[in-house]
Amino acid sequence: MSQVTMTVNGKAASGEIEGRTLLVDFLRETLNLTGTHVGCDTSQCGACVVHVNGKAIKACTMFAAEAEGAEVKTIEGMANADGSLGTIQQAFQDHHGLQCGFCTPGMVMSAAALLQDNPKPSEAEIRDYLEGNLCRCTGYHNIIKAILAASGQDADAIAAE
Structure with missing residues (x-):
């Protein structure tokens, strides 16, 4: 197990992960950000797209450890500051x-x-x-x-x- 730290939707986030933990699983299971979906587990469907350092990526294709220190934005971060839809x-x-x-x-x-x-x-x-x-x-x-x-x-x- 190792520690990973990143900024998710503008807030510091960290957690313990195994080396094989995918970013999508870290977001959903550790941070409880379940808006990012797991659809195919093969990088085909795009249901898990998030932004990492401003670039769209499929979170099922990236290990959470690769996002160490990164800025991550999920669907939960797309709303306006007052909580209304973006x-x-x-x-x-x-x-x-x-x-x-x-x-x-x-x-x-x-x-x-x-x-x-x-x-x-x-x-x-x-x-x-x-x-x-x-x-x-x-x-x-x-x-x-x-x-x-x-x-x-x-x-x-x-x-x-």
Whole structure:
């Protein structure tokens, strides 16, 4: 067992881990931040996307020890300071970009990374960026609309599928 320390959602966090502990497991089991989901355990679905030092990563592909000293942001850190939904979260709600909600945390985190790098992405750029996030419920159309809306673009401009 070893100790790991990082900043998670702006707060110092630490815990004892085994060397094989994945970041997703540390977040969920040690820090009780269960918004980051474990979907496939094979890095295929994107339900576990978090930001590490400002970069979107799949938390099932990183050992917790690799995040030593890092700044980690999870879906719980996406809300506004007063606890209300952040811009991207609100856009997902307003444009029905979720159904069962299992993939939503990873989708929101990926969308945030995309909008950080490309504040006004096209529909094609959004689709390309979300290639590593799987959703079994929505068909993606409303997720695309939500991300367009969060970027300040006209979400109704995309054609219905």
